[in-house]
Amino acid sequence: MPHSRDEPLGPDVIRIAIVVIAGAFMSILDTTIVNVALYDLGISFKEGVDSIQWIVTGYMLAMAAVIPLSGWIALRVGPKRVFIVSAVLFTLSSLLCAMAWSLPSLIAFRVLQGVGGGLLMPVGQMMLAQAAGPKRVGRVMSLVAIPMLIAPVLGPMLGGFLVDGPGWEWIFLVNLPVGIAAVILAVKLLKPDTRGQAWKFDPLGVALMAVGVPAITYGLAETGSAGTISTPKAWAPIIVGASLTTLYVLYALRRERPLLNVRLFQNRGFSAASVTAFALGATLFGGMILLPMYEQGPRMESAMMTGLLLAPQGLGAAIGAPIAGRLTDRHGGGIVAIVGLILLTIATVPFTMLSATTPQWLIMLALLFRGMGIGASMMPAFAAAYAALDRSQIPDATSQLNVVQRVGGSLGSAVLAVILGRRLAEIGGGTSANPQPGATIPLPVREKMADAYAYTHWWVLVLGMIALLPATVLFRVERAARAERLAALSSHTD
Numbered sequence: 001m002p003h004s005r006d007e008p009l010g011p012d013v014i015r016i017a018i019v020v021i022a023g024a025f026m027s028i029l030d031t032t033i034v035n036v037a038l039y040d041l042g043i044s045f046k047e048g049v050d051s052i053q054w055i056v057t058g059y060m061l062a063m064a065a066v067i068p069l070s071g072w073i074a075l076r077v078g079p080k081r082v083f084i085v086s087a088v089l090f091t092l093s094s095l096l097c098a099m100a101w102s103l104p105s106l107i108a109f110r111v112l113q114g115v116g117g118g119l120l121m122p123v124g125q126m127m128l129a130q131a132a133g134p135k136r137v138g139r140v141m142s143l144v145a146i147p148m149l150i151a152p153v154l155g156p157m158l159g160g161f162l163v164d165g166p167g168w169e170w171i172f173l174v175n176l177p178v179g180i181a182a183v184i185l186a187v188k189l190l191k192p193d194t195r196g197q198a199w200k201f202d203p204l205g206v207a208l209m210a211v212g213v214p215a216i217t218y219g220l221a222e223t224g225s226a227g228t229i230s231t232p233k234a235w236a237p238i239i240v241g242a243s244l245t246t247l248y249v250l251y252a253l254r255r256e257r258p259l260l261n262v263r264l265f266q267n268r269g270f271s272a273a274s275v276t277a278f279a280l281g282a283t284l285f286g287g288m289i290l291l292p293m294y295e296q297g298p299r300m301e302s303a304m305m306t307g308l309l310l311a312p313q314g315l316g317a318a319i320g321a322p323i324a325g326r327l328t329d330r331h332g333g334g335i336v337a338i339v340g341l342i343l344l345t346i347a348t349v350p351f352t353m354l355s356a357t358t359p360q361w362l363i364m365l366a367l368l369f370r371g372m373g374i375g376a377s378m379m380p381a382f383a384a385a386y387a388a389l390d391r392s393q394i395p396d397a398t399s400q401l402n403v404v405q406r407v408g409g410s411l412g413s414a415v416l417a418v419i420l421g422r423r424l425a426e427i428g429g430g431t432s433a434n435p436q437p438g439a440t441i442p443l444p445v446r447e448k449m450a451d452a453y454a455y456t457h458w459w460v461l462v463l464g465m466i467a468l469l470p471a472t473v474l475f476r477v478e479r480a481a482r483a484e485r486l487a488a489l490s491s492h493t494d
Contacts, residue, residue, distance in 0.1 A: 013128065015189045020124030022182040023087055025151055026175055027117035030094065031059070032155025032314070033171040035288050036307050037163050039296040044168065045103040049293065049424070053417035056289055058107045060410035061217060062114025065210045067403045068259045070122040071396060072201065079123050080190040084183055086123070090116030091179025097172040122402045126394070153314030156292070160307025205259035208248035213407050215241030217414050260403065261396040264389075269477035270397060272470035273385030276337065277401050278408035279467035280378055283344070286412025287460045290420065290453055291351075291367075298356045298449040300441065312364045316371025324376040333384030334475030337377045341471055344373025345464045351457040356446035378405075381471065384478040412463065416456055423452035 034055060042052040073082050093112035100106035162170040219238035222231070252258035265271045295306040320340065327336045347370035350362060382401055389397055427448045441449075 012191075016124070016127050019083065019182070019186045019189050020121075020128060022178070022185050023083060023120040023124060026087070026178040026182055027090060027113075027120055028151040029155050029158075029178065030113070030117075030172070030175055031056070031285075032151050032288070033159035033162070033174070034059075036156050036159035036292045036303055036310070037168045037171050038289060039293050040163050040168055040303060041103075041106075045106075047103055048421055049417050050421040051103065053289060053413055054107050055103075055110055056285070057217060057410045057413045057417075059110045059114040059117070060285065060406045060413065061214045062111040063118030064213060064403050064406040064410060066115050066118040067122050067399055067406065068209060069206065070119050070402075071126065071399050072259075073119070074123050074126060079127050080186065080192065082119055082123050083190070084186045086116045086119040087179055087182045087186065088116075090120065091176055091183070094172045094175035094179065098169040118406070122399050125398045125402070151314070153311050153318060155314070156307035156310040157304075158307070160302070160304035163303035200257070202255070202257075202259050205248060205252065205255070208244050208251065209259060212241045212244035212248060213410075215244065217241075217410055220411065220414050220418065260400055261393075264393065264396060264400060267389065267477075269387070269474055270385050270389060272474035272477065273381050273401060274404045275470035276341075276381045276467045276474060277378075277405040279463050279470075280341075280374075280381070281405035281408030282412025282415075283348075283460050283463040283467070284374060284378075284412075285409030286416040286463070287348075287457070289413055289417060290456055290460070291363075293420075294354065294450065294453040298441075298446040298453070300446070309360060309364060310367065313367040313371035313374070316368040316373075317375035318371075320372035320375030321379060324380050328380045328383050332387065332475070332478050333380035333382070334471065334478040336380040337384060338468070338471045338475055340373045340376030340378075340380065341464065341468050342373075344370055344377060345461065345468065347373055348457065348461045348464055352454055352461055354450050354454040354457065356443060356450040358450075377467075377471075381474065384474050387478045416459060419459055420452055420456045423455050424449065427452070 038049075038052050038055065041047075041055065042049065045052070070082070090113055093109055093116060096109040097106060097113065100109055158174065159171050162168070162174065215237040219234050219236070219241060222234040222237065248260075249262055252260060252262045265274065291310060292306050295301045295309055296303065301309065324336050324340060347366050350358075350366040354363075382398075385397060385401060386394055427445070
């Protein structure tokens with residue numbers, strides 16, 4: 001009899017994985033393409049980095065707002081229906097993004113995209129985790145990581161080609177065939193829905209969560225735009241958002257079935273995984289907006305060349321994640337996540353020393369190892385959290401870890417954009433100091449611009465280091481949980 005860790009995934013799990021990969025590939029491909037296009041979008045709409053970043057931040061905030069509803073909607077409507085409707089919404093909103101006539105309209109349509117994308121991944125992960133069980137969750141999570149591996153390699157190159165060629169509108173139109181394929185696969189491969197008993201809908205909880213975190217993010221962004229927190233446009237949203245978030249926690253503790261099960265945070269392993277996911281989301285998504293603008297700004301590279309230069313990060317993740325998945329099944333996700341985070345931290349150091357003449361081969365090499373660190377830390381951390389929970393808690397845990405990751409990404413994007421914008425403003429004119437396509441900027445000015453990106457990457461490095469401490473706690477908790485299960489299995493066998 002094969003060992004449990006070598007138990008095959010089975011056709012049912014493979015079918016679900018194919019559908020989830022298709023949907024996740026669409027949403028992640030869009031994110032990586034958009035990052036390469038941010039510089040050109042800023043020029044097209046005549047906006048600075050502190051405004052343009054809302055194209056990314058608005059998308060992730062919308063995802064964070066709907067992810068908590070994923071478990072309820074999946075039980076109420078059925079996961080297959082939810083997945084199909086979400087894919088259709090994402091595809092149609094992509095068409096609207098391509099038709100945007102201004103930055104506010106594009107941000108609004110990106111929010112619609114986020115609503116569709118916010119349900120695709122957690123519902124898919126929920127189906128996969130429940131079908132596979134804890135013994136195979138490492139390999140299942142590595143399957144889910146496939147779109148996270150391929151899309152970051154393909155996305156920047158495809159985005160650069162589209163931006164330099166037919167125009168930025170095509171970074172959204174390219175989603176249409178992928179979205180149609182995802183819908184067809186879901187219809188044909190997923191089994192008919194079996195609805196569960198959904199808990200009572202909680203409109204007050206939805207309102208508190210949907211307003212609280214976005215308000216904090218908006219206030220932080222306005223702090224950077226105004227240059228001070230003393231303006232009411234900055235401190236008022238932060239206070240309102242913090243108050244609503246605190247009220248939600250107190251409110252959720254009194255409810256039998258809250259929107260987000262905050263009682264899960266009493267589990268040390270889940271709490272540690274949440275902090276790790278938050279910091280990883282901030283350093284990953286926040287850092288992803290910096291390098292494309294660096295390459296097209298002080299380095300004066302084309303969008304296509306920028307995409308090629310950034311591809312090694314996706315390649316590194318493609319190398320690291322499958323290996324990490326198998327190591328997670330054998331040794332646990334905690335130790336694998338720690339190794340991945342150490343690699344990620346070390347590989348971020350070169351970006352704190354960027355200049356206008358940093359060798360591109362060094363940047364690409366650092367990106368390769370940074371990608372390996374990302375691929376070896378994100379999903380193992382999730383898997384380690386699942387190992388410390390009961391199977392019945394997996395749907396709530398999946399939803400909340402995705403929320404925490406997206407919130408970290410949105411806050412990271414906003415804060416890093418603010419820091420970068422402030423440093424660029426010090427050399428005169430914010431992102432207007434960035435060159436127009438074909439312009440020639442003196443090397444001393446480009447060096448000052450590059451220094452702003454190097455300075456901002458120090459904050460990316462700090463965020464990566466923050467994730468290390470809770471990862472060590474996660475390792476201990478997961479190891480103890482595995483030991484308890486082995487002891488229980490041994491006593492049952494005896």
